Amino acid sequence: MLTLFGILIIGIGIVTLLTKPIFKNHRLLGWFTQRKSLRIILLGIVLSIVTGTLFYAEPGTAYAVQYPWGGQKAVFRQGIHTKMWGRLIPIQFELPIKYVIPNTNGELGEQSEYANGDAAKYWAFSDAVKARIATSVVISINTDGEAQFLSVADRNKTEQNLIRSRIIPNIDQSIKNTCKLMDAQDYISGQASDFDRYFKDQLENGMYVLEEYTESERREIIGDSTTVRTVVNKDSKQKRFRIKRIQGEPVREQGNSLKAYGLKVVQAVVTEIDWEETFDKRLQLQKEEVAQTQLEKQQAEREFYRAQKEKARGEAEKAAERARLEKEQIQKTIAAETEAKVAEFNLVKEKKQFEVEKFKAQSKKVAADAEAYQNAKLVNAGLTPQERAEWQYKTSVGVARELKELNLPQIFIEGGGDSQKTDANLLQSLIGAELAKKMMESNSK
Known part of the structure; x- marks a missing residue:
């Protein structure tokens, strides 16, 4: 661009230099003198030389x-x-x-x-x-x-x-x-x-x-x-x-x-x-079909999950009922087992108590036998006249008291034969039995 501008300036200088002698009185050419035209030509040459030898490289x-x-x-x-x-x-x-x-x-x-x-x-x-x-x-x-x-x-x-x-x-x-x-x-x-x-x-x-x-x-x-x-x-x-x-x-x-x-x-x-337009229409139809398919799929999934929900609810209710029945069963089983164990414990307790009472009775019997044996030994060993009189007195008083408290049967049956002998034997037997009983009770006390 600068080279062309320099050539243009050179051309202007040459034109003014050649036309000045021809159009001396022309008002436009009056400003141009021969010297000015030569300067213009020189300027054009300088610009042409500079722009022809150098250039500016833009970035990039x-x-x-x-x-x-x-x-x-x-x-x-x-x-x-x-x-x-x-x-x-x-x-x-x-x-x-x-x-x-x-x-x-x-x-x-x-x-x-x-x-x-x-x-x-x-x-x-x-x-x-x-x-x-x-x-x-x-x-x-x-x-x-x-x-x-x-x-x-x-x-x-x-x-x-x-x-x-x-x-x-x-x-x-x-x-x-x-x-x-x-x-x-x-x-x-x-x-x-x-x-x-x-x-x-x-x-x-x-x-x-x-x-x-x-x-x-x-x-x-x-x-x-x-x-x-x-x-x-x-x-x-x-x-x-x-x-x-x-x-x-x-x-x-x-x-x-x-x-x-x-x-x-x-x-x-x-x-x-x-x-192209035909493919756009086909795409639109495909989109609609896909949207419809997705909608139906979602509805089907919704129904499926709803059925699963109902099934799960039924299973939950069944499990709850099963748990309730199992709980009742466990409670009844535990109650029965408890009752059985209590009865078994009571039986063991009664057996133990029976054995205790049995041992108590045996202990009393042994103590009574020991006392009777001791008394018999004392009698057989011989007592002093004073001790024997005191022993007979206590015995007679005891026998009298026992006879007083003796409860004989009010009715008895007589047999045939020797009636007096039979009555005497029966009366002696009854008195002896009752006295023996009272003696044992007093000894046990």
Whole structure:
């Protein structure tokens, strides 16, 4: 720009210098003198020399400088550099390239002056569904190798030519190949990340070599998971593509890679997809079906859990009743066992008490026998006349008292024969028995 301005100034100086003698009285040319015209020409020459030998390198831009005598150099640093009237080929360090889906008015919206934006194109997936795919790609040039950069700049001449003739065709081919590898239904069902991965890998490392194959139509499952009924047309075949591989590695097209130009893919993503109208309608129907299925599933789950709740409630009530009956049973069992143990304890107690009373009676009998034996021994041993008189007195008093207290039967039966002898024997027997009893009782006391 400054060089052209300098040439323009030189031209103005020459014109004023040549036309001044012809139009001497012209008012516009009156200000220009020969000296002023020469100064103008000199100024133009200086500007042309300065602008032709120097240039300013903007930040973030690499320059290839091609000299008139055939030499060239690469400039990667910003600032003022010499070009010696050479040709400049500026290329940004990073080249943003975007495919944008136009709005209803066909406009692409606001775009950066440093980005290359184009309208998104329609691409067909393997199931023939078409869609406009908006992408955002950032390509970085190689600023480490000067020779490779100069080769790319020399072969492509301008940055725009590099983008249009090298980069965009690779982007288009990558999108095309990636669309062939999947159905539109697969993309919306979770393979969007695979699309981005295939897209970037082909841009960076080269295009896949695709091979064609056919497969039977997918079986559509109708019904629940327990009873599977399928609908399939045996004669229906679908043409599909897959990546050709050798020993697990994908086969790529030779010479069709951005790496050959020292270009590196910094970013390659799909930002938006505008499906064709027929597929949008189908998606809407699918969404409605999915929503209806989800609703029915939720209702079925609700009924299932309600039944489970009622079943659980019944089990809980059954368990509570079982616990209550078991508690009553345990209480009755414990009460019966307690009663049995109490009766057993009472029986043992009665037995012990009987044995105690038995031993008491035996003790009394032994004591009485011992006393009687002692008394008999004393009598047999012989007493003094005074002791014998005292013993007879006590005995007679005791016998009289016992006879007084003696309770004889009021009625007795007489037998035939010797009645007087029988009466005497009976009376003696009764008196003797009663006296013996009283004696034993008094001795025991």
